[in-house]
Structures are given as C-alpha cells and as structure tokens.
Amino acid sequence: MKKQYFFLLFITSFLFSFSQTDDKLYNYRVNxxxxxxxxxxxxxxxxxxxxxxxxxxxxxxxxxxxxxxxxxxxxxxxxxxxxxxxxxxxxxxxxxxxxxxxxxxxxxxxxxxxxxxxxxxxxxxxxxxxxxxxxxxxxxxxxxxxxxxxxxxxxxxxxxxxxxxxxxxxxxxxxxxxxxxxxxxxxxxxxxxxxxxxxxxxxxxxxxxxxxxxxxxxxxxxxxxxxxxxxxxxxxxxxxxxxxxxxxxxxxxxxxxxxxxxxxxxxYTKSWKTVDKEFKTDKDIGRQLSKSVNLEEFLSNNIINEVDNYKKADAIYKYVQENYTWNGEYRIFKDVSVKDLIKNKSGNVSSINILLHNLLKEANIETKPVLVSTRNNGFPTKIYPVITDFNYLIVQVIIDNKTYLLDATDRYLSFGEIPFRCLNSYGRLMDFKKGSEWIDINPKELSTIQYRLNLNLDENANITGKISSKTTGYHALNKRKKYFQNSDSYITNLEDKFPNTEIVNHDVVKGGKTNPQFIESYDVEYSFDETGENIYLNPFFIKFFSENPFKLQERTYPIDFGYKDSFFYVLKLNFGDEYTLLEKPKDLNLTLPNNTGSIIFSSIVENNYLQILFKINFKDSMYLPEYYPYLKGFMSKIVDIQTNSLVLLKKK
Incomplete structure (x- = not known):
C-alpha cells in the first residue's frame, strides 16, 4: 500500500466571516x-x-x-x-x-x-x-x-x-x-x-x-x-x-x-529556554559576556576599593563613558569584540556595554545584559522568540534592592538613564542562571522643566529681570548636550527664542555633563517695538508648545511620549505705577480622563504686581488611541493659554 503523509497546518486564524467580495465592486479593470x-x-x-x-x-x-x-x-x-x-x-x-x-x-x-x-x-x-x-x-x-x-x-x-x-x-x-x-x-x-x-x-x-x-x-x-x-x-x-x-x-x-x-x-521557532542556552554560548555576545577582566588594568585603586556599591558602580560607569567612544553602529549580533574596543578605544553598542557589564560583574555588582529593540526598530515579538527583533544591548544592575538600567554609549547620560531611542516599552533580561524574562523599560522618574521669571517694567517701557530654569530627566539631558558641546551656540539659541531681548550674566548653577539636573539663570533686557502709550504683552516669554502637535481627525495608534513629564512656569511682573492692567487673565483647571494629566493656570494682580502660575502634568508616558481627542483638546488649550495677551494701559 502506498505510504501516505498527512500534515495539518497550524494557523492562528479567525472564524469564518463574510462571503467573497463582489467582483463588480472591486477588480483590476479600469473604468x-x-x-x-x-x-x-x-x-x-x-x-x-x-x-x-x-x-x-x-x-x-x-x-x-x-x-x-x-x-x-x-x-x-x-x-x-x-x-x-x-x-x-x-x-x-x-x-x-x-x-x-x-x-x-x-x-x-x-x-x-x-x-x-x-x-x-x-x-x-x-x-x-x-x-x-x-x-x-x-x-x-x-x-x-x-x-x-x-x-x-x-x-x-x-x-x-x-x-x-x-x-x-x-x-x-x-x-x-x-x-x-x-x-x-x-x-x-x-x-x-x-x-x-x-x-x-x-x-x-x-x-x-x-x-x-x-x-x-x-x-x-x-x-x-x-x-x-x-x-x-x-x-x-x-x-x-x-x-x-x-x-x-x-x-x-x-x-x-x-x-x-x-x-x-x-x-525553527524555539522556546526562550533554548534561545537562552544558545545565547549564552554565542561567539559574538555570549562568550564576550562570560569573559573575565582584570580590574587593575582599567580602574584606579580608589574605585576598586570603594565599599559603597552605588559609588563604585557609578565610577565604573563613568570610566567606560569617558574612555570609550561609540562609533554609531548597533551591530548587536555582529562584529562584537571587547578586545578591539579596548585596543581602538571605539566600538559598537554591544562591545561598549559588554565591557561595562564585565567590569561591573568583576567588581561584584549584580549585573545582567538586556536585549532591546529601539523605538525606530519596532516592538520585539512577545509570543515566541524572534532574536532578530532586537537591535540593541543595555545593562541592568541591582544595588541595595534598587534597579538601574545603564548604557555607556553617551557621555551625557546620568547613572540609571538610557538613551531616548531605547524607550520602547520592554526588553528581554538575559539571566543565564534563572532564565530570561521580559522587563519594562519605562523611566520611573518625571522629566521636568521649570521656569521662574522675576521681571520689572520701567517708565520707558523696558522689561528687565532674571530668569531661572531647572530641568531634570530627559529635558536636562537635552540641555546638557547642547550646552557642553557648544556653550556659545547654546546662549545664542537662547537669545533667538526671545526677540528684541539681550541675555547677560548667563550662569550654570548646577549641571555637570552627567548631572541629572541642569539649573541655569540669566538676566534679560527686553525692548518693545513702538506701540503707542499702551503696551500689549504676552506674559509667556517662554513657550512649552508653540503649536498643537496633534492635527489628525483620528489616530489609531498610541501617543508615546517615552517618559512622564511636567512643565512649570511662574512669572512675577512688576508693572509699576505708570501702568494699570486692563484685564486679569482667566484662571483654568483642566484634567485628562482618569486623572492622567492636568493643566493649572492662575493669576493674581496685587500692588502693581502680576503673578502667573502655569503647570502642565503628563502622568503617563504612553496614552492609548482613545485618549487622542482629549489630548488634542488638552494641547489646544495649552497653546491658547500661551497666546494670552495682556493690555497695560498708560495712566493719565
């Protein structure tokens, strides 16, 4: 009898629905x-x-x-x-x-x-x-x-x-x-x-x-x-x-x-247990991760003998940041060589972060590699292992029961901060003893921008005063990069944001290259164009959002900011005895559904002073598409508030 083979196809399909379409409606002929x-x-x-x-x-x-x-x-x-x-x-x-x-x-x-x-x-x-x-x-x-x-x-x-x-x-x-x-x-x-x-x-x-x-x-x-x-x-x-x-x-x-x-x-499709085993012995990554290093060839005795594990890990992290340059390539599964990195002082993502991993491990810091797919690369598949979905490698350390994610490719990142390109929801923690697992990659801390303006309007209709600024998280990272790469260009760009304004006495109060905070202050001198005796003034010398970024009628995919953030603006304006304020701005409190965001806008006029407080909170880093119409209206209100015009009338 002829031998027969029957193979059933496994397919994750849906139930039958709808009949075949009518060829008269949809076909290849041009009419x-x-x-x-x-x-x-x-x-x-x-x-x-x-x-x-x-x-x-x-x-x-x-x-x-x-x-x-x-x-x-x-x-x-x-x-x-x-x-x-x-x-x-x-x-x-x-x-x-x-x-x-x-x-x-x-x-x-x-x-x-x-x-x-x-x-x-x-x-x-x-x-x-x-x-x-x-x-x-x-x-x-x-x-x-x-x-x-x-x-x-x-x-x-x-x-x-x-x-x-x-x-x-x-x-x-x-x-x-x-x-x-x-x-x-x-x-x-x-x-x-x-x-x-x-x-x-x-x-x-x-x-x-x-x-x-x-x-x-x-x-x-x-x-x-x-x-x-x-x-x-x-x-x-x-x-x-x-x-x-x-x-x-x-x-x-x-x-x-x-x-x-x-x-x-x-x-062809394997379990994560099988992938973990293969990954551990992989010639590019697995074997590189398992290599031991001699700390004395890299680190000073002060770092090696440091008893505080956080300080030791931070020092090792800074050592790799400052001594090895990222060549711009990811190459997560190809051309990974710690040896070449050490020789050339330059290498790809995997080489740099594997060296960081090995130094931390040798220093008895609990550390593991994490596979990541960057934001531009798409989400890695969770249903089954697809190792080619990943294109990046970072490091996780645990110190005193607190978890930190590290990437030494950027000299401006603070300890526990990874590049924005890596904020793609989740990654795969490769634990060769207990087995790999999915972990969330979402910054726990808020990224904030705060401005405090203390200004005075004189009898000649000139505004002078001081602006203080404090940023944290990814907002601070962006500021640090711009300032430390070219401080003159940074100040020029500041002045460009303020038409008819001169900035003097700029001072960075706090903010080294990797400091999680960037605090600065500067004096401003603002001159009005000729507008007659009355003054028309927008109290928002600094705008957080100049236009509404949400313009679609409908959005079918999430709104992903990457991190939670907060914006804070306080203005205290002394308009003196020469002027009177025609109308005080209207206060506003607004929240997003489920209290996932808020706007607070208030103003006080007292004794020739106008004080404005404006605060915006985004309490989630990612919002589902159902939130889109609310976020669109939310952003529209922010833009409207920032276009408020004050009318200061010259006293007779």
Missing part, C-alpha cells in the same frame, strides 16, 4: 468613473488612492518555490501623488540563492478629449540596482503620468525562501479602497501567523484542500486562506510615536516547523 474621479470623499487630503490590490501566494509543485502574484490599481489624484507611480520591488538574496521577479506589466490610463489613452511600460525602463549585501531593487516608473491618471501594474515574485513566507501590507501612507491577500500553505510548513494593526478584516476565510502537494510517494494537505480589508485609511505619521511598523495593518508569517516527506522535522 470610466475611476478616470473621472477628482477626489476621494472619505479623505479629501489624499494625493493618491489604491483602488484595488490583490496578492496570491502558493508553492510550486515541481521545485517548492514560493510564488506570489500581485496586481495593483492606483488613482493619481494630484501632482503630489505622482511619487506613487514609481514602484520598487525588493528581492532578497544570499550567496547561493536569490528571489526573482518576472512578467512585469504596467499601464497608465488617461482620459483625453473623451477618449481613454493607454500607455504601456517598456521593458527598457525597468532598472535593477544593488541595495545592500542581501537585497536587490527592481524599480520602474509608470509612463505618461498626469493628474487624474489611473495606473495598473502586476508581476510575479518567485522565492526559494520558504522560511520567509510573503507578508502582506493592507495599509500604507495612502488610503485603499480594497486590499486582498490569498495564501496557500502546504502542511509541511507550519507558521506562526500574526495580524498587526487595529484595522478589521472584511474577509477572513480558511479552508483545507487535500493532496495539494506531493513528493517521494507522500503528500500533504494545504490551508487556503483569504484575507481582505476595505476602506483602509492612510497611515499618517505624527509626533510622539514609535515605529510605524508597530501599527501598520498587515499580516506576517514566522516559520515554526518544517516536516519533510522523508519524515525529518526541523524546528
């Missing part, structure tokens, strides 16, 4: 109404619109290549949308194998004098270029593009890399009417399937078809899945967000297991 379209009613700001796109991936029966057929139809609404007529296809390659693209067909449709004109892409206008060691680009631009054009293009992508099953992006930076993806996966390949983003599927169907693939007398069944979305909004980047790839609606595949017709089984 007259599409050519006549002037704007997209659901997004009047759109420069282009995907009318239809379709992808179909399947495995060739002869050589087991992964084939993906794609079709795209796009409406160019205006000149700003012309860039969508340039198409780039990325092909992955190794030394022995490479992806290929063939059957590229592209056409531009225009309506001229009531006639439809078709212009086809010539093969000579398709170009190839090397992008990097593992990627080649195939590029072409549709011909005869005009405002109102509709373009179509299709091609076939052939890949020998079944470990990298074709992902599909339903969302992009322009809106889409309809996007459909079909995937046929033989049971030999078992994938973890991840749907990313907040957009809902319009079609989500899966069926199993028998005997779809055979070899060596065996065969397997296939899972045929259809996924589709419609009326997909454009993804628009805005301030205070991490990588857009955390939120773009798409479907991704991670190979879990391959089962051959000969009975062999290869596991």
């Amino acid at each position: 007259l109404s599409e050519l006549k379209m002037k704007t997209y009613e659901k997004d009047s700001t759109a420069n282009a619109l995907v009318l239809y796109e379709y992808g179909n991936s399947y495995v060739e029966k002869q050589n087991f290549n992964l084939v993906t057929e794609e079709k795209h139809k796009i409406k160019i609404l205006n000149r700003e949308g012309f860039k969508n007529a340039t198409i780039t296809i990325y092909l992955y390659n190794t030394k022995n194998r490479s992806e290929k693209v063939k059957d590229i067909v592209a056409t531009t449709y225009n309506q001229t004098n009531g006639k439809v004109i078709k212009t086809k892409l010539n093969d000579k206008d398709i170009f190839r270029e090397k992008y990097d060691d593992n990627r080649t680009l195939v590029k072409f631009t549709l011909p005869n593009i005009k405002e109102g054009s509709v373009i179509t293009y299709s091609y076939k992508l052939i890949s020998p890399f079944m470990f990298n099953y074709k992902s599909w992006s339903f969302q992009s930076d322009i809106p889409k009417l309809y996007s459909e993806y079909r995937a046929s996966i033989p049971g030999n390949w078992e994938y973890n399937i991840k749907l990313v983003g907040t957009q809902k599927l319009f079609i989500d169907e899966s069926v199993v078809k028998k005997n779809c693939l055979s070899a060596n007398g065996g065969y397997s069944h296939c899972s045929y899945s259809t996924y589709a979305m419609k009326d997909i909004p454009a993804f628009i980047k805005e301030d205070y967000m991490t990588s857009k790839f955390n939120y773009l609606a798409r479907i991704e595949y991670e190979l879990k297991t391959f089962k051959g017709f000969d009975g062999r089984i290869n596991n």
Whole structure:
C-alpha cells in the first residue's frame, strides 16, 4: 500500500466571516468613473488612492518555490501623488540563492478629449540596482503620468525562501479602497501567523484542500486562506510615536516547523529556554559576556576599593563613558569584540556595554545584559522568540534592592538613564542562571522643566529681570548636550527664542555633563517695538508648545511620549505705577480622563504686581488611541493659554 503523509497546518486564524467580495465592486479593470474621479470623499487630503490590490501566494509543485502574484490599481489624484507611480520591488538574496521577479506589466490610463489613452511600460525602463549585501531593487516608473491618471501594474515574485513566507501590507501612507491577500500553505510548513494593526478584516476565510502537494510517494494537505480589508485609511505619521511598523495593518508569517516527506522535522521557532542556552554560548555576545577582566588594568585603586556599591558602580560607569567612544553602529549580533574596543578605544553598542557589564560583574555588582529593540526598530515579538527583533544591548544592575538600567554609549547620560531611542516599552533580561524574562523599560522618574521669571517694567517701557530654569530627566539631558558641546551656540539659541531681548550674566548653577539636573539663570533686557502709550504683552516669554502637535481627525495608534513629564512656569511682573492692567487673565483647571494629566493656570494682580502660575502634568508616558481627542483638546488649550495677551494701559 502506498505510504501516505498527512500534515495539518497550524494557523492562528479567525472564524469564518463574510462571503467573497463582489467582483463588480472591486477588480483590476479600469473604468470610466475611476478616470473621472477628482477626489476621494472619505479623505479629501489624499494625493493618491489604491483602488484595488490583490496578492496570491502558493508553492510550486515541481521545485517548492514560493510564488506570489500581485496586481495593483492606483488613482493619481494630484501632482503630489505622482511619487506613487514609481514602484520598487525588493528581492532578497544570499550567496547561493536569490528571489526573482518576472512578467512585469504596467499601464497608465488617461482620459483625453473623451477618449481613454493607454500607455504601456517598456521593458527598457525597468532598472535593477544593488541595495545592500542581501537585497536587490527592481524599480520602474509608470509612463505618461498626469493628474487624474489611473495606473495598473502586476508581476510575479518567485522565492526559494520558504522560511520567509510573503507578508502582506493592507495599509500604507495612502488610503485603499480594497486590499486582498490569498495564501496557500502546504502542511509541511507550519507558521506562526500574526495580524498587526487595529484595522478589521472584511474577509477572513480558511479552508483545507487535500493532496495539494506531493513528493517521494507522500503528500500533504494545504490551508487556503483569504484575507481582505476595505476602506483602509492612510497611515499618517505624527509626533510622539514609535515605529510605524508597530501599527501598520498587515499580516506576517514566522516559520515554526518544517516536516519533510522523508519524515525529518526541523524546528525553527524555539522556546526562550533554548534561545537562552544558545545565547549564552554565542561567539559574538555570549562568550564576550562570560569573559573575565582584570580590574587593575582599567580602574584606579580608589574605585576598586570603594565599599559603597552605588559609588563604585557609578565610577565604573563613568570610566567606560569617558574612555570609550561609540562609533554609531548597533551591530548587536555582529562584529562584537571587547578586545578591539579596548585596543581602538571605539566600538559598537554591544562591545561598549559588554565591557561595562564585565567590569561591573568583576567588581561584584549584580549585573545582567538586556536585549532591546529601539523605538525606530519596532516592538520585539512577545509570543515566541524572534532574536532578530532586537537591535540593541543595555545593562541592568541591582544595588541595595534598587534597579538601574545603564548604557555607556553617551557621555551625557546620568547613572540609571538610557538613551531616548531605547524607550520602547520592554526588553528581554538575559539571566543565564534563572532564565530570561521580559522587563519594562519605562523611566520611573518625571522629566521636568521649570521656569521662574522675576521681571520689572520701567517708565520707558523696558522689561528687565532674571530668569531661572531647572530641568531634570530627559529635558536636562537635552540641555546638557547642547550646552557642553557648544556653550556659545547654546546662549545664542537662547537669545533667538526671545526677540528684541539681550541675555547677560548667563550662569550654570548646577549641571555637570552627567548631572541629572541642569539649573541655569540669566538676566534679560527686553525692548518693545513702538506701540503707542499702551503696551500689549504676552506674559509667556517662554513657550512649552508653540503649536498643537496633534492635527489628525483620528489616530489609531498610541501617543508615546517615552517618559512622564511636567512643565512649570511662574512669572512675577512688576508693572509699576505708570501702568494699570486692563484685564486679569482667566484662571483654568483642566484634567485628562482618569486623572492622567492636568493643566493649572492662575493669576493674581496685587500692588502693581502680576503673578502667573502655569503647570502642565503628563502622568503617563504612553496614552492609548482613545485618549487622542482629549489630548488634542488638552494641547489646544495649552497653546491658547500661551497666546494670552495682556493690555497695560498708560495712566493719565
């Protein structure tokens, strides 16, 4: 009897929903109404619109290549949308194998004098270029593009890399009417399937078809899945967000297991227990972390003999900061060499922080490495280990039951502070004895900005006085970098913020290169332009937010500040006996839902003095999208308050 192999596909799919879409509504054919379209009613700001796109991936029966057929139809609404007529296809390659693209067909449709004109892409206008060691680009631009054009293009992508099953992006930076993806996966390949983003599927169907693939007398069944979305909004980047790839609606595949017709089984997705073991013995990182160092070759006896563990750890941290320079490369799993770092005094992130780790460990400070994915790199997958999700390494130390995260690549970081690029919610603590675990990477302390202004208005309508400023946390880090890199430029930039103002006697009261606080003071002399006898004065000589950063109608991804922060502004203005204040500013108290933020604005007028207090608190570092309309209104109110104008009337 013929031996038979049956393989069931593991797939994290949804329940059946919706029937297949009506081809009359969404298809690849170009019609007259599409050519006549002037704007997209659901997004009047759109420069282009995907009318239809379709992808179909399947495995060739002869050589087991992964084939993906794609079709795209796009409406160019205006000149700003012309860039969508340039198409780039990325092909992955190794030394022995490479992806290929063939059957590229592209056409531009225009309506001229009531006639439809078709212009086809010539093969000579398709170009190839090397992008990097593992990627080649195939590029072409549709011909005869005009405002109102509709373009179509299709091609076939052939890949020998079944470990990298074709992902599909339903969302992009322009809106889409309809996007459909079909995937046929033989049971030999078992994938973890991840749907990313907040957009809902319009079609989500899966069926199993028998005997779809055979070899060596065996065969397997296939899972045929259809996924589709419609009326997909454009993804628009805005301030205070991490990588857009955390939120773009798409479907991704991670190979879990391959089962051959000969009975062999290869596991690709591993447990963290297995990854921990491999990581410990990895030649680049694991072995480097396990190497011992002679403290006397690096540190003074004063540091080595220090009995206070916090002071000792801080001194070791500062030693690495000051003596080794980051070369700007992450290279977390490649070219990691503490030996070369020591020799060249320069190296990548991993080399610098592994040296820091080894020195701390040798000094009997409890320390462990932490794998991180930076904000621009996206969130690492938590469901199963994907070691390539990480691109950065920092160090955790525990001193007197208190935990600190360290990164010695930046000479301006204070002890326990890591770069803003690392504030990406969580990381993986690599404990080779107890096993790795996820830890939160969120600064516990507030970052603050405080200004105190004590000013006087004289009889000649000049304002003089003193401004004192105190910043902490990441606000202080930014100030320290600017000041200590070029103090003259720093003061010049201060003056640029104050039109018609001269700054004198600038003094940094507190704030070494790594001090967690930066305190400064300076005298100001402000002269008004001629405005008649009365004075129109904005009491906010310093603005925390000059405009509202939130401008979208709706935001579907979190608002991620990276850290909690607070802003404080106090003005005491003596307007003297020559003037009287026409109207006192109105007080205001405002809070965000669940008391996650607040605004306090108050003013007092007494004995020729105006005192203003303005305080803003953001009590969370990250806000869910539901908070967006409240934050938008919150920021709008902050901007409004800072545009208050006072009218000082000249006494008769």
